[in-house]
Amino acid sequence: DGGITQSPKYLFRKEGQNVTLSCEQNLNHDAMYWYRQDPGQGLRLIYYSQIVNDFQKGDIAEGYSVSREKKESFPLTVTSAQKNPTAFYLCASTPTGYSGNTIYFGEGSWLTVV
């Protein structure tokens, strides 16, 4: 079954701890993305990666870090520097080339920091 898999679906962490969200895709897509979705804020881009070993900051990258060591994997680390980490996080991917290509989303991960 092809698609994008995010894990875990729900995650609770104590304030001050780093946490890593997993995103795996078996669609052979080159580009991958991380978005944060807050009520009333829509989707805001955190980081994106066009190819392996390369990634770019999005609009709200502060307090987050990513890596892209493999084409199919794009993990997101929410560091203790992120002031408001509690949110819904969406991973997405898109095929090679960008003209008109759609972006496919995972089911998301809920992170709650207490």
Add this chain to the structure above:
Amino acid sequence: AQRVTQPEKLLSVFKGAPVELKCNYSYSGSPELFWYVQYSRQRLQLLLRHISRESIKGFTADLNKGETSFHLKKPFAQEEDSAMYYCALRGAGSYQLTFGKGTKLSVIP
């Protein structure tokens, strides 16, 4: 910088009434515009994109470069259209996809 504005957070219409979800954008070059939909408890999915000039589930959207708008329209709303709708923009030659804040459409039976 690229920006997408959806002025309505919530739009309520009666079943059978016309629907128009507004989207305005700001981008200096040639944009690609999309509408995404998120039904309750489902993942975000593509509804339509301007380059295809397609009609999906009765929805259409026309890119108006003069008014920098990409409004989503449907002549007769159905209850199953109730969902969250996001307008999105990608600049030509770019991988960066920017979303608006979304409009929640509620169709009243």
